[in-house]
Structures are given as C-alpha cells and as structure tokens.
Amino acid sequence: MFTSRPIGFVNSPYKSTGDIPKGLGAKHEADGVLAILPEFEAGLTDIEGFSHLIVIWEFDRAHGFELLGTPPSDNRAHGVFATRSPRRPNPIGLTIVELRRREGVELHVRGVDMLDGTPILDIKPLLSIIPEEKLRRGWLAEAEARKPGD
Numbered sequence: 001m002f003t004s005r006p007i008g009f010v011n012s013p014y015k016s017t018g019d020i021p022k023g024l025g026a027k028h029e030a031d032g033v034l035a036i037l038p039e040f041e042a043g044l045t046d047i048e049g050f051s052h053l054i055v056i057w058e059f060d061r062a063h064g065f066e067l068l069g070t071p072p073s074d075n076r077a078h079g080v081f082a083t084r085s086p087r088r089p090n091p092i093g094l095t096i097v098e099l100r101r102r103e104g105v106e107l108h109v110r111g112v113d114m115l116d117g118t119p120i121l122d123i124k125p126l127l128s129i130i131p132e133e134k135l136r137r138g139w140l141a142e143a144e145a146r147k148p149g150d
C-alpha cells in the first residue's frame with residue numbers, strides 16, 4: 001500500500017462532467033494546463049523534448065465503484081476493467097495529452113478530459129503508440145544515438 005499525493009492540478013475548461021464530450025466518436029481536443037507544484041519543478045527538467053505525455057490522475061469526484069457498468073458508448077454492461085469508467089476500485093485516470101509548451105511549472109497541453117481542479121498523480125513521457133513520424137522522443141532518442149558501440 002502507498003499513499004498518493006498530488007504533484008499538481010489540472011486547469012481545464014470543464015467545470016462539470018456534463019461539459020465533457022462522451023460516447024462514440026467523442027473527441028478530446030480541449031486545451032488545458034497541468035499546473036505542477038513548485039516543489040516538483042526540477043522533475044520537469046527536459047520534459048519539453050516530448051510531444052505527448054501520459055497523465056495519471058485521480059477521479060476525485062467519483063463516488064464508489066461498480067464492477068459492471070454501461071458506458072456512454074454502448075447500451076450493454078461491461079466489466080470496469082474493460083472500460084474507462086471513473087467508478088473504479090482505485091479511482092485512477094489516465095490521459096494522453098499533447099504538450100504544446102512549458103512555462104515554468106505550467107505545462108500547456110491539448111486533449112484534456114478531466115474536470116477543472118483534478119489532482120495530478122504523475123506524468124510520464126509517451127514513448128510509443130503515436131505514429132513514428134509524429135513522435136519526438138526527446139532526450140531518450142539522443143541518449144540512444146550516443147550509446148557506445150552503436
């Protein structure tokens with residue numbers, strides 16, 4: 001067991017869940033800001049080299065969980081671990097966002113689907129999934145290029 005703590009909070013245009021696009025074909029293209037707490041600023045060093053980030057966050061306004069639920073994109077129930085439902089045993093959300101720019105402790109991103117004020121638990125660079133021609137792998141690509149013997 002461990003106790004999580006926020007490393008920052010999301011500034012999002014979405015003030016209530018009804019504002020967030022849902023269901024089949026829903027697109028998440030909203031701009032937002034990941035406002036990181038000053039004590040964690042050094043942890044952002046070199047993040048600018050990455051085009052996309054994985055944001056791990058807390059569904060802080062979800063209540064309880066259900067193991068079977070009907071998502072907005074279907075009329076049949078599915079197991080919680082086969083969906084992205086907010087009502088999960090551990091209320092952890094994961095969103096891939098595009099990093100537009102960094103301003104100090106503020107990461108300006110596109111693609112938020114979280115409510116305003118959502119606590120951020122972690123951020124990691126996206127290293128795959130995105131088509132190769134669009135993906136920048138920042139310092140990792142440079143380190144790979146420097147690897148002795150290659």
Ligand SMILES: C[S@@+](CC[C@H](N)C(=O)[O-])C[C@H]1O[C@@H](n2cnc3c(N)ncnc32)[C@H](O)[C@@H]1O
Pocket residue numbers: 017018020021022058059060061062084085086092093094095096113114115118119
């Ligand atoms: C289907 S979940 C997917 C979230 C994330 N992309 C994931 O896969 O974990 C997105 C929905 O979670 C809800 N939501 C967003 N932020 C939330 C928060 N802080 N607390 C509770 N529910 C939230 C909204 O209803 C939103 O439409």
